[in-house]
């Protein structure tokens with residue numbers, strides 16, 4: 752028995768399959784992350800094959816059979832293809848990083864409406880906002896890691912509990928968390944967090960305005976995010992989109 756499910760979805764990836772078909776991974780509102788085949792999706796006669804493209808926000812129909820690994824996608828219509836985002840190379844790069852994280856970090860078949868909403872919202876902001884793509888990406892990173900149970904705690908030292916964190920270089924131990932200047936000397940710190948990086952991540956986390964931001968701090972933040980995931984997520988290697996695009 753298969754069920755017919757109508758749901759919104761964001762296309763995370765696609766690949767060609769056989770002569771004319773497409774296999775896509777989509778993050779859907781109703782079903783979470785699923786793989787689906789679009790039969791004949793590359794044929795010129797396909798009514799909707801063309802819109803099965805990464806980043807697109809679609810309304811889709813899925814013939815769901817729970818025993819099947821790849822579902823059948825039988826119809827699709829476009830909600831948004833985020834045209835302004837695609838004109839801006841930096842926004843494209845960070846949008847791909849967003850869908851890459853969703854693809855790599857979220858297990859299949861677990862719907863989560865908050866993550867779906869957050870994903871649509873971040874792509875809409877990347878499409879329309881005057882906020883920098885790297886800042887939007889940073890906010891999404893902290894949101895997503897919190898949603899999947901790996902929240903980065905930054906409000907106090909994880910060893911002594913001190914909240915005096917604004918004087919000097921801090922450390923971060925992936926297993927424990929944040930280390931104040933004093934505890935950093937006595938513990939293993941996997942990552943050094945200078946004061947610019949610390950206040951930047953705090954701004955991201957509290958949704959505060961970021962006033963000045965250097966290229967070095969952006970790179971430090973992205974490196975910190977990546978190594979945090981390498982520690983917590985089995986087999987996670989890198990945020991590829993930040994390197995290749």
Ligand SMILES: [Zn+2]
Pocket residue numbers: 908909910911912913930931932933934935
């Ligand atoms: Zn401490």
